[in-house]
Amino acid sequence: MKEFFNIYTDPVYSFTFVCIAFFFMIKYVDLVATKKFGIGLMIGTVVMFVLCFMDPVFSANFYMTNDNVPIIFLVLLLAWTTWFALYKGVNNDRRMAQGLPPIEATPENREKVWAWPNLVYTELFAIILGTVFLIGWAVFFKAPLEEPANPTWAPNPAKAPWYFLGLQEMLVYFDPWLAGVLLPGLIVVGLIAIPYIDVNPKGNGYYTFRERKFAIIVYLFCWLVLWNFLIIIGTVFRGPNWSFYGPFEVWDTHKVIAANNVNISEMLWINTLGVKLPSNILVREIAGILMTLAYLVLFPLFLTKKLFNFKGTFGAIFNGGFLGKRYLQRLGWARYSILIFLVLMTLTLPIKMYLRWLINLKYIVFMPEFEFNI
Amino acid sequence: MSKRTTLNRREFFSFLSVGWIAFAAAAGGMASLIFRFLYPNVVFEPAMDFVAGRPDDFDDGVDERWKNVYGVWVYKNEGKLVALSNICTHLGCVPTWLPAERKFKCPCHGSGYYANGINFEGPAPRPLERYKVNLDASGQIIVDKTKVFRYEKGEWTHPDSFIVV
Ligand code: FES
Numbered sequence: 188m189k190e191f192f193n194i195y196t197d198p199v200y201s202f203t204f205v206c207i208a209f210f211f212m213i214k215y216v217d218l219v220a221t222k223k224f225g226i227g228l229m230i231g232t233v234v235m236f237v238l239c240f241m242d243p244v245f246s247a248n249f250y251m252t253n254d255n256v257p258i259i260f261l262v263l264l265l266a267w268t269t270w271f272a273l274y275k276g277v278n279n280d281r282r283m284a285q286g287l288p289p290i291e292a293t294p295e296n297r298e299k300v301w302a303w304p305n306l307v308y309t310e311l312f313a314i315i316l317g318t319v320f321l322i323g324w325a326v327f328f329k330a331p332l333e334e335p336a337n338p339t340w341a342p343n344p345a346k347a348p349w350y351f352l353g354l355q356e357m358l359v360y361f362d363p364w365l366a367g368v369l370l371p372g373l374i375v376v377g378l379i380a381i382p383y384i385d386v387n388p389k390g391n392g393y394y395t396f397r398e399r400k401f402a403i404i405v406y407l408f409c410w411l412v413l414w415n416f417l418i419i420i421g422t423v424f425r426g427p428n429w430s431f432y433g434p435f436e437v438w439d440t441h442k443v444i445a446a447n448n449v450n451i452s453e454m455l456w457i458n459t460l461g462v463k464l465p466s467n468i469l470v471r472e473i474a475g476i477l478m479t480l481a482y483l484v485l486f487p488l489f490l491t492k493k494l495f496n497f498k499g500t501f502g503a504i505f506n507g508g509f510l511g512k513r514y515l516q517r518l519g520w521a522r523y524s525i526l527i528f529l530v531l532m533t534l535t536l537p538i539k540m541y542l543r544w545l546i547n548l549k550y551i552v553f554m555p556e557f558e559f560n561i
Numbered sequence: 562m563s564k565r566t567t568l569n570r571r572e573f574f575s576f577l578s579v580g581w582i583a584f585a586a587a588a589g590g591m592a593s594l595i596f597r598f599l600y601p602n603v604v605f606e607p608a609m610d611f612v613a614g615r616p617d618d619f620d621d622g623v624d625e626r627w628k629n630v631y632g633v634w635v636y637k638n639e640g641k642l643v644a645l646s647n648i649c650t651h652l653g654c655v656p657t658w659l660p661a662e663r664k665f666k667c668p669c670h671g672s673g674y675y676a677n678g679i680n681f682e683g684p685a686p687r688p689l690e691r692y693k694v695n696l697d698a699s700g701q702i703i704v705d706k707t708k709v710f711r712y713e714k715g716e717w718t719h720p721d722s723f724i725v726v
Contacts, residue, residue: 339632339647341655343668359670359684363652428657429671429683441661448682555687555713 189242193433198420199544202537209412213404216396220277225270232266244435249423251438254349256328258422269411275394276403289393343427343440352421353414359429360539362550362560370532377529381406384522384529401514409533448549451475468554475552479561486534487527491515613694613702616642616726623658623676633692633704634658634665636676642724644692644704645678651685665689679712688712693721 195201212219236259239245249255279289290296333342347355357366389398396403426432427440449458455474456464465471488494493508515523542548552561568576611631619642624635632655634645649656654669664681665674672683679688693708702724710722717723 337629339629339655341657341668343657345654345668355670358652361684362686363684367652428659428666428668428673440657441659443662549684550686553686558686560686 189433189435193436196424196433197431198424198540201420202416202540205412205416206537209408213407216273216277219270220274220396222274225267225274228266228270229263232263236262239434242435244437248426248432248434248438255422258349258419262419265411265415269407272394273396276396279393279395280397283395283397289395291393344425344429346421346425349418349422352425353417356417356421356425357536360536360543362558364558365561370536373529373532377533380525380529384518384526386518386522405530413533413536448543448547450550450553451478451548452553454546454548468556472552472554475550475561479552482538483531486531490527490530609707610703610705612697613644613704615700616696616702616724623660625658627704628658631704631706633706635702636678637726638677640726642694642702642726643678643722644694646690646692646706646709648690649685650680650687650689651683656689691717691722694724695721696724 195204218224240249275290279291282289346352354366354371357370360366361370385402387399387402389395420431423434424431426436426438427442430442430444432438432442451474452464452471456462456471469476489507490510491508491512493506493511495506496502497506510523510527514526518526539548539551542551550560552559554560608631611627613627613633613635616637619635619637621637623645624637627633627635628647632647634647636643636645647655649667649669649672651667651670651672654667656665656667656672656674658665663676665676665678667673667683667685670684672680672685674680674685674689677688678691680686688711690709690711693705693710695703695705697703708721710716710719
């Protein structure tokens with residue numbers, strides 16, 4: 188059983204699994220957004236943690252870094268907030284389908300109260316409780332005191348604080364310029380851009396799922412699936428040498444993982460054509476450059492136009508035209524192209540992750556001469 | 562004649578100059594203090610060049626004796642001795658030498674390098690850098706970290722980047 192988890196938590200399986208689970212969560216959102224499911228989810232998460240911590244290896248690895256402890260609360264909160272928002276949204280959708288106003292618009296919920304004392308008192312208590320909680324925490328979980336800093340030595344694994352582990356995981360797949368500067372910058376810019384791109388007036392002041400399906404799915408994929416997955420992988424599943432370790436696997440520094448990563452140029456010239464790398468950089472990297480251009484040109488086309496005509500669920504995913512004319516018209520070309528650009532940039536992450544896992548790809552375009560690697 | 566209460570032109574200018582000089586001196590003093598503050602009193606950085614011993618002090622393979630002091634691995638192989646930087650070319654962590662696997666492995670994002678410094682796994686875009694090495698008159702190795710040699714620029718063939726032993 189533990190062996191099973193050690194094998195199938197490997198990102199290539201677990202990420203696929205998480206994506207499929209996300210797909211079903213959206214597809215059967217009515218089922219997910221029931222109280223029974225919510226209670227089951229919370230109990231399931233707690234039971235999972237209890238079972239995991241009963242394993243000595245898991246708890247030893249987990250306590251290696253003290254700041255892992257908030258992860259437990261956060262995973263619980265993650266499950267709860269996601270479920271709660273969907274629950275409220277689906278509930279309102281159901282009401283609106285019956286012609287009722289959303290819960291938040293019912294007369295008793297529109298009643299107004301004064302900020303003082305109602306709000307301010309609540310805030311005061313929240314502050315006091317928060318402080319008590321933090322003090323208690325500081326007393327019970329001491330910050331580890333390590334040896335003086337030494338610039339010629341690094342701990343192994345060298346882990347960032349948990350909230351940076353998503354970034355650190357990203358750096359495994361990209362050049363530092365991309366994963367450390369460009370992509371984080373785009374995340375911030377993208378988050379700022381959301382209110383300007385999203386022109387859907389529905390859902391102001393009340394929960395809904397059906398009326399904001401696109402926004403919710405895109406956001407949840409980026410945040411719930413991608414970002415949290417990376418943080419959890421970085422926190423729980425990365426051990427010495429930043430290698431992958433299953434949850435119940437002993438952190439053995441000498442675990443051998445064959446990870447001979449190759450660039451597209453090497454795959455093309457050396458492995459496929461059996462010749463030396465051409466000395467001209469552009470010729471050498473031609474395959475990667477063409478692939479990048481195709482991605483930047485063909486993929487937006489795929490998102491905008493219906494290209495194929497498959498039936499059923501398969502067709503829903505692979506026919507293309509998700510965003511389609513509808514969004515182009517609704518958003519206008521400026522907003523639409525920004526949206527497409529952000530989507531393209533986001534998807535580079537899972538694409539690059541799968542390429543690394545499946546074919547050990549290092550860089551698609553590799554030009555260390557110019558410090559330019561994609 | 563009643564006592565003048567206003568300044569004549571000359572006096573005004575001398576006051577002005579005194580005032581400005583005083584102000585400039587104060588501001589300059591302050592600026593120099595701030596400037597001084599930018600430089601630490603004690604520098605913990607290892608020296609940029611050091612004497613590493615004689616070539617025959619080293620066995621073939623990777624030698625870690627200077628790693629914690631100067632951040633340098635000495636690597637001797639096939640009659641050549643080189644000084645490898647211990648800074649990962651990905652984001653600058655310090656890789657670990659794993660003798661059993663005969664490779665350097667970075668604890669930050671998992672880049673791996675062969676003993677000669679060539680990167681082969683993980684995200685590191687280029688091999689570890691090599692430092693300038695020389696023999697002095699008495700046959701001691703001098704490692705000079707101010708000059709680096711990069712493989713991807715074809716600099717590893719430079720005569721200063723290795724010692725023939
Ligand atoms: S710093 Fe060494 S792998 Fe990123």
